[in-house]
Amino acid sequence: MPYHNTIVIAGAGVFGTAMAERLSWNTNNTVILWSIEKDVVEDINRNHRNTKYFPTHFLNTSIRATSDKQIFRSADCILLVIPSKVIISFTEEIKEYTKEDCLVINLAKGMSDDGAFITEQIPFPRTASMKGPTFAIEVLHGLPSSFTFGGKREDYDRFKKEVLKDTGLYLDYTDDIRSVELMSILKNMYAIAIGLVSGRFNSPNVDFLIYTKAVGExxxxxxxxxxSTETIFCYCGLGDLGLTSLNDLSRNRTLGLLMGKGFSIDNSGSSATVIEGSRTVKLMGELTRERHVEEEFPLVQALYRMMYEQEDLNDYMRAVFN
Ligand SMILES: NC(=O)C1=CN([C@@H]2O[C@H](COP(=O)(O)OP(=O)(O)OC[C@H]3O[C@@H](n4cnc5c(N)ncnc54)[C@H](OP(=O)(O)O)[C@@H]3O)[C@@H](O)[C@H]2O)C=CC1
Ligand SMILES: O=C(CO)COP(=O)(O)O
Known part of the structure; x- marks a missing residue:
């Protein structure tokens, strides 16, 4: 007998929508997008499109959308694809609607603003983290794409077999959830660091000099x-760092490229685009100082001084080529 799972995806932005499309390829999945954006919900239900994020793309007609949080009552599995800073309060709110054995998977970056690991704060007994080298647009376009599943072994086995069947999405596995959450925020920060030198030098030699230092950090x-340091070899480690830091589709790398070309940046968090790496620079810059280990993290410290202490581009270059 075929399995049947109701997957509710929280967040119908670029990545949530792309994941909905792919999970809908498995006809045993019922895929529902939940969004605060009422115009997006209406567009998906009426026109089978999410024009705000993907102006030219039609979605699978089986995908439904809603703004009603009661939908989480029906979920066997929830994917969290809203900005990471709101996830903890969001999950606390939906907890009362949701089945106790629902599997809650965090696809957003793994740390909240105060430095807490998100999967350690989500108030559900079955949680997991899934991150990998996966640009939303390529997921939407149906290209084979991979993630690391951090969580319990039995949840990984079931999710892979039942939910990802026929989707062209591939997994590797670790039980060290925290390492998956950590990799996902670090690679954004290092994408800015590498983008900075790419913007300045446009040189593979220089990119890989800094890339190698980033892997060490x-x-x-x-x-x-x-x-576990082994996680660096998973899709969420070297895979996602390479994808994000060396491809111009990345928003974080793009920020670095612009800074490397001398544009000034806005760190207020008011930008309409999600650039989570700048928050990570602040968090990790301060944390490494508090723990007196800043000398082991010269890239982080150089980025922190440039983004939050008004050092200039030349200071950054002097520090990272030391
Ligand atoms: N884009 C990509 O290629 C990838 C993204 N990710 C991760 O996925 C996460 C989401 O990113 P992405 O989809 O790109 O971002 P988007 O900005 O495209 O989507 C985020 C969605 O969440 C909504 N939202 C904002 N605030 C709230 C809130 N308080 N409650 C509920 N919903 C809210 C946004 O609505 P509104 O626009 O109205 O604010 C928007 O619909 C990020 O952590 C990102 O790093 C991971 C892998 C790949
Ligand atoms: O997280 C991503 C790929 O894994 C997308 O990277 P950006 O947020 O830098 O665009």
């Missing part, structure tokens, strides 16, 4: 947070 961070 990511490994130090895994140790600092008591995580």
């Amino acid at each position: 990511m490994r130090h961070f895994l140790s600092l947070f008591g995580c």
